[in-house]
Amino acid sequence: MSNKLLSEIKIDKIGSFQNRVVMSAMTRGFADKNHCATSDILNYYESRAKNDIGLIITEGIIIHPSADGYNNVPHLFTDQQMLSWKKIVDAVHKYKTKIYAQLWHCGRISHSDYTNGIDPVSSTNNPATGINRQNQKPYGKPRALKTNEMESVYNMFAHSAEMALKAGFDGVQIHMGHGYLVDQFIDGNINDRKDKYGGSIENRIRFAIELLDSLIKKIGNEKIMVRISPSRMMGGLYEWPEMMDTLEKLLKELDAAGLRQLDISCANSNYFETSGKIIRQIKKQWPHLLIGGASLTIDEAENEITEGLLDMVTWGRAILANPNFVKLIEKKLPLKEFNNSMRESLI
Numbered sequence: 173m174s175n176k177l178l179s180e181i182k183i184d185k186i187g188s189f190q191n192r193v194v195m196s197a198m199t200r201g202f203a204d205k206n207h208c209a210t211s212d213i214l215n216y217y218e219s220r221a222k223n224d225i226g227l228i229i230t231e232g233i234i235i236h237p238s239a240d241g242y243n244n245v246p247h248l249f250t251d252q253q254m255l256s257w258k259k260i261v262d263a264v265h266k267y268k269t270k271i272y273a274q275l276w277h278c279g280r281i282s283h284s285d286y287t288n289g290i291d292p293v294s295s296t297n298n299p300a301t302g303i304n305r306q307n308q309k310p311y312g313k314p315r316a317l318k319t320n321e322m323e324s325v326y327n328m329f330a331h332s333a334e335m336a337l338k339a340g341f342d343g344v345q346i347h348m349g350h351g352y353l354v355d356q357f358i359d360g361n362i363n364d365r366k367d368k369y370g371g372s373i374e375n376r377i378r379f380a381i382e383l384l385d386s387l388i389k390k391i392g393n394e395k396i397m398v399r400i401s402p403s404r405m406m407g408g409l410y411e412w413p414e415m416m417d418t419l420e421k422l423l424k425e426l427d428a429a430g431l432r433q434l435d436i437s438c439a440n441s442n443y444f445e446t447s448g449k450i451i452r453q454i455k456k457q458w459p460h461l462l463i464g465g466a467s468l469t470i471d472e473a474e475n476e477i478t479e480g481l482l483d484m485v486t487w488g489r490a491i492l493a494n495p496n497f498v499k500l501i502e503k504k505l506p507l508k509e510f511n512n513s514m515r516e517s518l519i
């Protein structure tokens with residue numbers, strides 16, 4: 173029987189999590205036309221809270237209209253949007269579940285269809301390859317951010333983070349993974365800049381560190397988690413170039429800046445061939461809260477915690493398919509299999 177997974181964990185200034193089960197960020201695309209969260213979205217999250225999930229990390233929430241790239245995703249920019257999320261946070265907090273907002277800038281994984289006609293921004297002028305499944309068009313041509321524009325992007329994140337805390341979220345998760353804006357700076361296969369934000373590893377991680385510094389100045393360090401994905405599935409297994417060097421330098425700087433909570437994602441790849449491998453190498457370097465996962469069995473999750481590799485374990489699709497995930501694993505009952513049709517509605 174799992175012991176550690178269902179045991180409480182405390183985090184400074186955030187408090188107690190009733191267990192170590194985390195609902196991973198999952199974009200669902202059911203926001204209303206003003207990019208507000210709806211009562212259906214409220215029911216979706218409340219049903220997970222009612223069933224004892226330790227921590228919910230919301231779907232990616234767009235920080236500013238210029239940061240969008242997806243159909244019908246929620247934003248956290250206006251008061252109206254903040255109030256729509258406040259209702260969800262209040263509903264979740266009727267139970268013992270904590271909830272973080274995942275804050276998201278798509279960068280070039282977008283198209284001007286989603287950014288009010290303006291070019292999406294990135295570290296580069298080169299578009300992502302392939303067809304955007306959101307609008308069935310090639311990804312839009314991005315515009316490389318100018319050196320003097322970085323601060324305005326940090327301020328967008330900070331505004332959204334402040335709105336999240338105003339709505340009552342227990343914390344924010346800054347999405348630095350999966351090929352979106354921050355990752356477009358870190359990843360040497362994408363970042364082709366010649367200025368102080370490109371070239372060496374130190375330069376490529378500068379955007380992430382300045383962003384974190386700027387957020388910490390505005391909201392402090394205690395309520396910030398960062399999600400990265402050095403090794404993941406992206407049309408096949410994909411790794412950052414110079415992955416371990418980049419990771420070591422990035423973690424050193426994130427730590428020095430004051431970050432204390434990290435999520436290492438491998439998207440939907442095999443955890444043990446990606447994040448699990450990496451975590452075994454960097455765990456000594458990162459003594460702070462570390463979460464990760466991807467469809468782990470309960471025994472595997474328990475083992476990662478017992479071995480001191482993970483503090484909390486994330487599940488995405490299994491919690492989408494089973495709102496009562498924690499109750500089922502407590503009783504050792506079988507989980508319903510996820511299938512793609514479940515993406516089509518908010519269950």
Ligand SMILES: Cc1cc2nc3c(=O)[nH]c(=O)nc-3n(C[C@H](O)[C@H](O)[C@H](O)COP(=O)(O)O)c2cc1C
Pocket residue numbers: 196197198199200231232274347350399437438439440441465466467468486487488489490515
């Ligand atoms: C429908 C769906 C939407 C997702 N959207 C996001 C997202 O908005 N942000 C994010 O960081 N990851 C997103 N992911 C990735 C998940 O957070 C998770 O890392 C991935 O599903 C692997 O975990 P699993 O194998 O337990 O599902 C999404 C995954 C799914 C299935």
